[in-house]
Amino acid sequence: MSGPRLEIRLDQLHHNARSLRMQLAAHGITVMGVSKASLGLPELVRTWAAAGIESIGEPRIETIEALRAAGITLPMLLIRSPMLSQVERVVAQASGSCNSEPLVLQALAAAARQQGLRHGVLLMVELGDLREGILPAELEAVAQLTLEQPALKLLGIGTNLGCQHGIAADPRNMAELSALATALERRFGLRLEIVSGGNSSNLPWLAAGHSPGRVNHLRLGEALLLGREPLGRSALPGLHTGAFTLVAEIIEAKVKPGQPWGERGQTSFAAVATPARRPGSPRQRALLALGVQDVDPAGLSAPAGVRVVGASSDHLVVEADRPLAVGEELRFGLDYSALLRAMTSPFIARVCLAGDNLGDDNHEDANLLSNNLQGNKLQHSKLQHSKLKGNSLLGDRPGGDARRRSSAQTKGLRAADRFSPAGSPG
Numbered sequence: 001m002s003g004p005r006l007e008i009r010l011d012q013l014h015h016n017a018r019s020l021r022m023q024l025a026a027h028g029i030t031v032m033g034v035s036k037a038s039l040g041l042p043e044l045v046r047t048w049a050a051a052g053i054e055s056i057g058e059p060r061i062e063t064i065e066a067l068r069a070a071g072i073t074l075p076m077l078l079i080r081s082p083m084l085s086q087v088e089r090v091v092a093q094a095s096g097s098c099n100s101e102p103l104v105l106q107a108l109a110a111a112a113r114q115q116g117l118r119h120g121v122l123l124m125v126e127l128g129d130l131r132e133g134i135l136p137a138e139l140e141a142v143a144q145l146t147l148e149q150p151a152l153k154l155l156g157i158g159t160n161l162g163c164q165h166g167i168a169a170d171p172r173n174m175a176e177l178s179a180l181a182t183a184l185e186r187r188f189g190l191r192l193e194i195v196s197g198g199n200s201s202n203l204p205w206l207a208a209g210h211s212p213g214r215v216n217h218l219r220l221g222e223a224l225l226l227g228r229e230p231l232g233r234s235a236l237p238g239l240h241t242g243a244f245t246l247v248a249e250i251i252e253a254k255v256k257p258g259q260p261w262g263e264r265g266q267t268s269f270a271a272v273a274t275p276a277r278r279p280g281s282p283r284q285r286a287l288l289a290l291g292v293q294d295v296d297p298a299g300l301s302a303p304a305g306v307r308v309v310g311a312s313s314d315h316l317v318v319e320a321d322r323p324l325a326v327g328e329e330l331r332f333g334l335d336y337s338a339l340l341r342a343m344t345s346p347f348i349a350r351v352c353l354a355g356d357n358l359g360d361d362n363h364e365d366a367n368l369l370s371n372n373l374q375g376n377k378l379q380h381s382k383l384q385h386s387k388l389k390g391n392s393l394l395g396d397r398p399g400g401d402a403r404r405r406s407s408a409q410t411k412g413l414r415a416a417d418r419f420s421p422a423g424s425p426g
């Protein structure tokens with residue numbers, strides 16, 4: 001196969017999704033899969049569905065439309081407040097949206113009325129990270145406005161922490177979210193289906209054994225895709241962290257001096273890494289056909305004995321402890337930022353490696369489903385499956401609510417947490 005490619009281990013993604021879904025279900029929490037770092041890859045969403053993920057969150061309506069066109073019928077929530085200029089498209093294709101602006105709610109209601117649909121609304125509350133959200137003191141008024149619109153269905157409330165200022169979910173802000181949910185229910189005499197506590201950055205809070213309170217829903221991206229929590233980027237026990245691998249080809253390999261020479265000015269981009277160098281000592285240096293246009297170079301993990309030392313638009317520069325060869329392929333791990341950009345590059349092919357039996361974590365053979373720029377090709381490859389033992393992120397913690405909640409309660413919450421697909425008749 002030519003050109004750089006992202007190899008995507010669907011079997012590992014299945015494992016992560018199933019594992020998180022089951023662990024969180026024991027706490028009465030449903031997982032919404034946030035597929036945006038994969039640019040809404042249909043194969044990924046289907047894998048998540050097979051692992052029991054029942055709904056998808058996406059920030060961009062274009063991605064939701066593409067998933068619908070690919071035949072995905074799962075409920076989908078637009079997890080960024082809709083643009084006023086896109087409300088018709090949002091109502092037509094998304095089951096619901098995250099909202100914090102009265103003007104947008106009115107526009108959604110008008111669009112839904114016009115299309116004869118009812119649009120789901122998750123009201124986002126600002127709890128300290130200073131990105132999206134209604135200030136708690138204003139929540140009741142916005143809820144009232146939502147409830148006054150028959151074309152809108154108030155699904156519940158949610159919050160988002162971690163993304164802007166790295167604010168962590170903690171017992172205080174999560175208790176505040178729970179209290180706000182209960183206060184709204186009392187004030188309006190209703191039951192909220194969803195209390196969406198946040199994203200992957202909520203997992204350390206749960207793992208610490210705190211009670212979820214009213215939180216019955218999390219919107220997870222990074223934890224499902226990369227098996228990490230975003231606040232400290234630590235690996236979550238029992239999850240795969242290497243489901244995505246970026247493979248790129250060497251286009252120049254030479255021994256070059258350890259230091260540049262000549263008068264220095266600005267580079268085309270900020271330096272990626274400046275490893276300590278022995279002045280003047282020659283180095284094995286190589287260029288790969290990959291650049292800042294394709295990936296965030298700072299988020300790449302190079303193979304052993306190789307270091308990323310720089311990048312410009314179309315070249316990735318590495319140094320190595322061994323001779324490298326033109327035509328040789330190197331395999332890189334990716335962090336969230338590198339993955340997000342690599343999935344967006346039209347120059348990087350996506351190769352989905354799907355296990356023979358996605359439900360079985362013991363398989364070793366894998367089918368290679370190539371979805372590259374030209375279209376779909378079917379190839380076969382043999383993969384060594386790294387079996388993960390039954391580590392638990394949340395289940396073994398003392399003080400967690402898993403054992404205190406009956407399975408009946410859990411089932412009840414999961415059923416109540418399901419919201420309808422796009423286009424519920426108004």
Ligand SMILES: Cc1ncc(COP(=O)(O)O)c(C=O)c1O
Nearest residue numbers: 034079160199200219220221222
């Ligand atoms: C509103 C919202 N919810 C959930 C997520 C998922 O975040 P994470 O990847 O940290 O789980 C994001 C970010 O993608 C988001 O913007």
